[in-house]
Amino acid sequence: MEVKLVNLTKIFSKKEGDVCAVDHINITIPNGKLVGLLGPSGCGKSTTLYMIAGLHRPSDGQIFFGETEVSKYPPEKRGIGLVFQNYALYPHLTVKENIMFPLENKKMPKKEALEKAQKYAALVGIENLMDRKPGQLSGGQQQRVAIARALVKEPEVLLLDEPLSNLDARLRLQTREEIKRIQKNTGVTTIFVTHDQEEAMSISDEIVVMNFGVVHQIGKPQDVYNEPIDMFVAKFLGTPPINILPAKVVNSKIKLFDDEFKEDVKIDFVEGQELNIGIRPEFVQIDENGKYEIHVEMVEYIGRDKSILFHFKGQESTCKAIVPSNLMVEPDSDIKINFNRFFLFDKEGKRLV
Ligand SMILES: Nc1ncnc2c1ncn2[C@@H]1O[C@H](COP(=O)(O)OP(=O)(O)O)[C@@H](O)[C@H]1O
Ligand SMILES: [Mg+2]
Structure with missing residues (x-):
């Protein structure tokens, strides 16, 4: 019925x-x-x-x-x-x-x-x-x-x-x-x-x-x-939950922390507009040539994967990543990461990308 x-x-x-x-x-x-x-x-x-x-x-x-x-x-x-x-x-x-x-x-x-x-x-x-x-x-x-x-x-x-x-x-x-x-x-x-x-x-x-x-x-x-x-x-939806990173439009570019976030995002931004970047834990990739330097606080094994608690260098709030268990990651170490995907939300939470 x-x-x-x-x-x-x-x-x-x-x-x-x-x-x-x-x-x-x-x-x-x-x-x-x-x-x-x-x-x-x-x-x-x-x-x-x-x-x-x-x-x-x-x-x-x-x-x-x-x-x-x-x-x-x-x-x-x-x-x-x-x-x-x-x-x-x-x-x-x-x-x-x-x-x-x-x-x-x-x-x-x-x-x-x-x-x-x-x-x-x-x-x-x-x-x-x-x-x-x-x-x-x-x-x-x-x-x-x-x-x-x-x-x-x-x-x-x-x-x-x-x-x-x-x-x-x-x-x-x-x-x-x-x-x-x-x-x-x-x-x-x-x-x-x-x-x-x-x-x-x-x-x-x-x-x-x-x-x-x-x-x-x-x-x-x-x-x-x-x-x-x-x-x-x-x-x-999702555990651990998605990481939300505040960003801002400066000179027509999305700034995450003090860097340009991505060059290839094509939408009409208002100068000074506040945005939120959403990174699911599984969107984080460990990459020695990665753009973002992070400090690993804790590593937790959860079966096939491991969960990493970290903060971006110079930032306070913590984020989570999920990576395959066989990747070497030491707690209390500095490594580099990239994101293989992201969501972009406006200040009201509407999805833009
Ligand atoms: N019989 C009722 N009288 C007054 N308010 C109610 C009554 N039932 C639910 N509410 C209110 O309606 C809202 C939705 O409740 P409910 O449907 O029980 O939510 P949920 O099941 O998602 O937890 C809440 O703010 C709740 O306080
Ligand atoms: Mg109920």
Whole structure:
């Protein structure tokens, strides 16, 4: 089921004044795809999801499921499955009863309900836990019960709100692969909310990057990473994060520190204009003929690569580089580098190059 959000807006009225949690967003979630809604805490992800679910009424705009506008439908009429961060299982019911609960609500005959419950329990790999109570399960198992309970209604749209946040690091990795597999197997259109960029990048067919209730960029994870539309997106994606170096236009040339940065950047600059140069850690190349002299502060091995903490000679703020592990770099040494790529942003963060 394609999900389309048109100028979708939510304003919360509070004593202190109105909060525009979601501000005229336009997103199309393609049928059968997993789309990650990504952004920092408070940027409006959950509010967006709850409007799609029918738990919040939009202040403006529309929601379409396929051709049908569902903006005014109650949640139970939308054909959605919803999974929250905190599982929200019924503690006094067994796993089986928890999964069957939505079907009994729909007055499905018991035998059929049980068959469906078993089918989805097997799909998420908890078929041998059916008689346990939620308190007897690990976090990852509980979350899989919650997913089975959401899937058992065979929803057209699956909505997941930070479903992995309460799991420890190892389980989080494992469960996210599981979610990806389940989504592929069922083909259910899925919207996955997270503030974790790595999680969103790894699981999503497409990501939607939001901040302050506004959509900054939509695209395939790798495309958004490689071609961020602005400095917010560039900074939000990637670990270690991108290095941002302040620069200025002097005599029609970009000056980084006191040197000319690149000769071949062709855009119309305003004299004195302030810019930001974005260098991802992997854009840094160690090069004995390199233009920039740096001081290496720390070297950290991270498997195939090593991460270098450094500062440019005569500068204070630190930067990070990622280079292949086999390159010799000593901590507390001076070396030269070049950049094999860069982004250029204006002062407001708009990408220029
Ligand atoms: N029920 C509510 N009443 C008032 N303000 C809310 C409510 N829910 C969320 N907000 C506000 O809306 C903004 C977006 O919140 P939310 O959608 O929960 O963000 P996220 O899920 O991205 O962390 C925040 O400023 C939050 O305080
Ligand atoms: Mg949230």
